[in-house]
Amino acid sequence: MRQLIVRRLLQTIPLLFFVSIACFALVKLAPGDPVLSFVTPNMHPEDIERIRHHLGLDQPAYMQYLLWLKEMFRGNLGYSLVNHQPVAHQIIERIPATAGLMGSALLLAVLIAIPLGLAAGSQRNRWADKLINLISYIGISIPIFWLAIMLIYLFAIQLHWLPxxxxxxxGKESAMDVIKHGILPCSVLAFSFLSTYVRYIRSGTIGQLKEEYVQIQYAFGSSKRIVLFRHVMKHVLLPIITLLGMSMAELVTGAIVTETVFSWPGIGSLGMTAVKGLDYPVIMGITLLSALLLIIGNLLADILYGFADPRIKTTR
Structure with a gap:
């Protein structure tokens, strides 16, 4: 296990390097000019070129990347081209808001998806299974922004229950006020994750109920509830571990659409502002951080596999 961790961590360096190249190339190939956000109608061309030189945008693209890479190795992610604030400071400042929102949504989705998925798989082709499948298909099919707008219209505009x-x-600094503001965006994200998780758990439950160990447990007099939650659940959670590992990056990047709709002050809204202004230092910082967390999440998923299923640990 130690060799696996060391090997995967060493693979992180070239992966982040190639991710940074791809991200930088895409930003430079995108149409637009970040200098235009500083231009006024009465500004002279010399002033525009002075701003371009001050931002380092008058140099070739490869030189801009090398300068950025040099600063990154020093632990400096640079300064925003839009507000001239340190990129690292802006990201760190917004991580708690996004991590709290996404962590709550993931936890809520998993806690609800496990019993629903087990119930759907054990009641295959019955009314409960069909109802849960219908809810899952709706959650997978509808756009997140549409669901967010509908919840805003119902609970905020019509009922006046939630901000x-x-x-x-x-003027309010209470924790309850933060919870009230987070109910709607957390519900939207949780419903989106829930729909996917339920499908995986249902599929795994159907497959596990055909295994011999389930019939042996029934022969020993175990109830259906005990078989599902004590034996079957351990096996069907393996794909969920993979999905949670891949969701590690979303704890930082968040849901850009959801944070934008609800004006949630997280990294997702910061990334949207950076994309609109072609603020490549901020885009690069967010992309690299999300890529790093995705790699770490996959590593944690592999480690948890060994605890969840001893057969995988024995094979390794």
Whole structure:
């Protein structure tokens, strides 16, 4: 296991290097010019070129990348081209908001998906299975922004139960106020994750119920509930571990669409602002951080596989 961890960590360096090259190339190939955000109608061309030189955008693209790479190795992600604030400071400042929102959504989705998936798989082709499948298909099919708008219209505009914008109400610093602001975006994200997780758990449950060990447990007098939650659940959670590992990156990048709709002050909204302004230092910082967390998440998933299924650990 130690060799696996060391090997995967060493593979992280070239992976992040290629990710940075691809991300930088895509940003430079995108149409637009970040200097235009500083241009005013009465500005002279000399002033525009002075701004371009000050931002380092008058150099060739490969030289801009090498300069950025040099600063990154020093632990400096650079400064935003839009607000001139340190990129690392902006990302660190917004991580708690996004991690809290995405972590709550993932936890809620898993806790609801496990019993629903087990129930759907054990009641295959019955009314409960059909109802749960219908809910799952709806969650997979509808766009997230549409669901967010519908919830805003119902619970905020019509019923006046929940706030819509931001993370806090001006003048209030209570935890309950943050929870109220997070209910709607957390529900939207949880429903999106839930729909996918239920399908995986249902499929795994159907396959596990055909195994011999299930029939042996029934022969020993175990109830259906005990078989599902004590024996079958351990096996059907393996694909969920993979999905959670791949979701590690989303704990930082968040759901860009959801954070934008609800004006949630997380990294997703920061990334959207950076993309609109072609603020490549911020885009590069967010992309590299999400790629690093994705690699770490997959590594943690492989490690958890060994604890969840001893056969995998024995094979390794």
């Amino acid at each position: 819509v914008m931001g993370m806090r109400t001006i």
